[in-house]
Amino acid sequence: MGGGHEQIRQTIDKLRREIEQHNYRYYVLDAPTITDTQYDRLMADLQQMEREYPFLVTPDSPTQRVGGKPREGFATVQHTIAMLSLANAFGDAELIEFDRRVRGTLGNESYDYVVELKIDGLAVSLTYQDGILVRGATRGDGATGEDITVNLKTIRSIPLRLHKPVDLLEVRGEVYMPKKSFIELNRRREERGEPLFANPRNAAAGSLRQLDPAVTAGRNLSIFVYGIGAAELPGEGLPESHSESLKWLESLGLRVNTHHQLCRDIGEVISYCRIWQDKKAALPYQIDGMVIKVNSLDQQSALGATMKSPRWAIAFKFPPEQAQTIVRDIIVSVGRTGVITPTALLDPVSVAGSTVSRATLHNEDIIREKDIRIGDRVIIHKAGDVIPEVVEVLKDHRTGGEKMFSMPVECPACGAEVVRLSGEAAHRCTGAACPAQLLEGLIHFASRGAMDIAGLGPAVVTQLVEAGLVGDVSDLYNLTVEQLLRLERFADKSAENLVRAIEASKENPLHRLIFALGIRHVGERAARVLAEHFGDLRRLMDADCEELIAIMEIGPKIAESVINFMREPQNRALIERLIEHGVNVVAEAAPAAGSGGPLIGKTLVLTGTLAALKRDEAKELIEKVGGKVSSSVSKKTDYVVAGENPGSKYEKAVKLGVQVIGEEDLLDLVKSHH
Known part of the structure; x- marks a missing residue:
């Protein structure tokens, strides 16, 4: 091999390694480091080089396989019929070329297409025997996937029993996360200081690969079924076209997307694709293109497939909706759990059908990782067609006048110390009386595991805050029946009951009060351990790290959190106000070890x-x-x-x-x- 070809081979090998690394991060680790557009560009570059130098194509090239390897922790599943990936088209010319190839194979036969939304999720296979769901699997590498039956059964839109019994039916579908669920999931993860999902597809993939199905169940996933794999239907033939298949699958109780259209020629296909390119932002789930399929199943069979893609279908990928703008400032806001979130203020720009003037930056690590500075020119897009996000900083446009951003050391809402606990990405306000956290703090304080104040639920708490009657939890003990009667939905009895319940909460055990204070990482068990060890809240207020860590079940993270909370002056003042109101801050004496009680040590x-x-x-x-x-x-x-x-x-x-x-x-x- 000549020196020129050797250099090209090295270039191709380097590109393959880079793509494989991104495949690993996306499909195995669920932690992508580049956007879908950047990944598509790398793959297109490799495909182009292999077309020019076909003798350099190897069996292990990313272009010769469908997807990532099955992840450890799940049993593997052999697909009866391979789950192939689709070739991509990025413009009208490539769709017209696809149609030319179809016409070249089918000759004088007439044909039409079905065009469907390309749901941005994770492809799965569902197998039903005698109408009962017996197995669910990921696509994996197309030939072998992961057995995720238990996780798929937690998705309520997947029927466990079909409406009609069939001997054997394997169907293919796309599991996805609705946009609202994606936003809520990332909000919760951000509050807990956990890494954020890049987009709804990444979130769906990560949710399905959870080893604990309870986590999957809490992620609000859904599915659209789009096709048939293997089938045994004695006495009943399969539908003859894809459009009829969709109707038949729907009749079985499977969820099929209603947005699909039968098109007589490629011109109608292109028109329908353009309609959804403009309308996609209005959907409650994310799509990244359209799927075009030859309608007749016999003609699909005649067209066949390559090793990795069917020749009778193609995916039309929408161009990324991005825009350039300038970061004019970076401000911070305080969330309801005390998380300090930085936000970029942008020159207004139109993206995905709406004007964007701000973008969340999530946390300081992301700002440092992307090197975002005030004054930078940046590229933005909407993650999941919803959340404005800075994709890239255009560093070549820097003038030298850009300013670095640092997180505040004091809460902008209350002035309390802002801390970042070890192992977390989020900065948090430590103030228990912070007005930004007031609503959430009151709801937690009154909850069953905490002070257990009957009648003081979220709706009542909201009324109290909006009426200006409560500024922190200690104000609850100032409430009177007369004040409550001025609020909606309060009558004499309900007002008296609430005041009585608040008064009764003063006698709660100490561990309930410690938990009610909302100290980060201090749950019910840790609160009980702290109450038993210190016996008095005033002793806990002055505890040092060494004493806390020495307690069984109290680790460095809880100790750090307790110290940060107790050294904040406004928190100490709040506890003093609770003491003044007569709230119990002393633990009951534990039964003596030798007292002989029937449950001691049991x-x-x-x-x-x-x-x-x-x-x-x-x-x-x-x-x-x-x-x-x-x-x-x-x-x-x-x-x-x-x-x-x-x-x-x-x-x-x-x-x-x-x-x-x-x-x-x-x-x-x-x-x-x-």
Whole structure:
């Protein structure tokens, strides 16, 4: 091989390695580092070079395979019929060329096309036997995918049983995340200081690959089914066209997108694509193009496929909607959980059908990673057609007058210290009395696991804040019946009940108050541990890091968070106001280890529905007299308290010979202790 060809081979090898790395980050790690447009450009460059030098094409080139390898942690699934990817068209000329190839193969036969929305999600296969869903898998590399049956079953738009029984049916579909769910998911992740998903497709892929199906269930995924893979239908033939297939799939109870059209020629195809290019922003989910398929299934069979793509279909990719503008300033806002979020103020510019004048920058790490400065000229787009986002800084346009941005050290809403806990991306306000966090803080303070104030739900809290009656949680203890009666939906009895419930909360155990304060990372269990160790909230206020870390179950992250909270002057002032109102800040004395009480040092497990006690009430009762509540049954369990419909924990207790008692037995044990 000549020196010129060797240099070209090295260039191609380097490009392949770069694409494979991006494939790995996207499909395996769910953490892409480039945009879809940048990825498409790399792939197009490689395809062009391999067309010019076909003797340099290798079997392991990214152009010769469909997608990424299955991820470890899931069983692999062999697809009966390969799930091929589609070739891409980026303009009218490429669609016309696709039509020319179809016509060249079909000759004088008449043909038409079905044009569908190209849903931006994750392709999956669903297999039904006798009408029952038995397996779900990702596309993977086209031949082998990942078994994600359990996760797919959490998606409510996927029927577990078809409307009509069929011997065997494998269908293909696209799982996606609606735009609103994508925004909400990223908002929650940002508040927790977790990495953000780049777009709805990345979010859907990450959600389906969760090893815990409960996480998938909470992500509000959905699906559109678009085609048939393998099928065995004795006595019933398959539909003869793709348009009929979509109707038939819908009749089985499968979710099919209604936005598709039968087009007589490529001119109608192009017109329909243009219509949706203009309308796509109005959809509640993201699309990144259109899919064009020859309608007749016999003609699809005649056209065949290459090793990686069908010759009877093509994807028309919409051009990226981006615009250039200038960052005039970077400001920060305080979220309802105290997260400080930087936002770029931009020269107004039109993107995806609307005028954009600001873009969220999420956190300081992203600003540093992209090197965004005040005064920079930048390229922006809408992530998921919704969220304005800075894609790239045009550093060649810098004049030297641009300014670096730094996160504030004091909260702009209340002046409290702003901290960034180790291991988190988010900066947070430490002020418990911060007005920006007031609503969320009040709702948490009154919640069942915290101060458990009956009648003080989100709607009432909102009324109190809007009426100016409450500026922080200590103001709750100033409320009067007369003040409440001036609000809507309050009558004498409801007002009296709420004031009484607030007054009663003063007698709550200390651990409830510690949890109610909303200290970052301090949940109900940590609050109980802190209350038991310190015995008095005033001692906890002055604890140092060394003392906190020495406590069993309290790690460096909780210790750091407690210290940051307690050293903030406004938080200390708030606690003093609560003390002045008579709120209990002292823990009850724990039962003496040698007192002989029946639950001292005993481990109990609760199962089934209890008649008189709620689950958290029973737990608190047991712990109050020295017992410990566990979530699982083992040989070390002393009692299993069984209510109605006890389930597997009861069965395991019987198997292990653990003593099973009823709710009345538990109450008798507790009474005998006093």
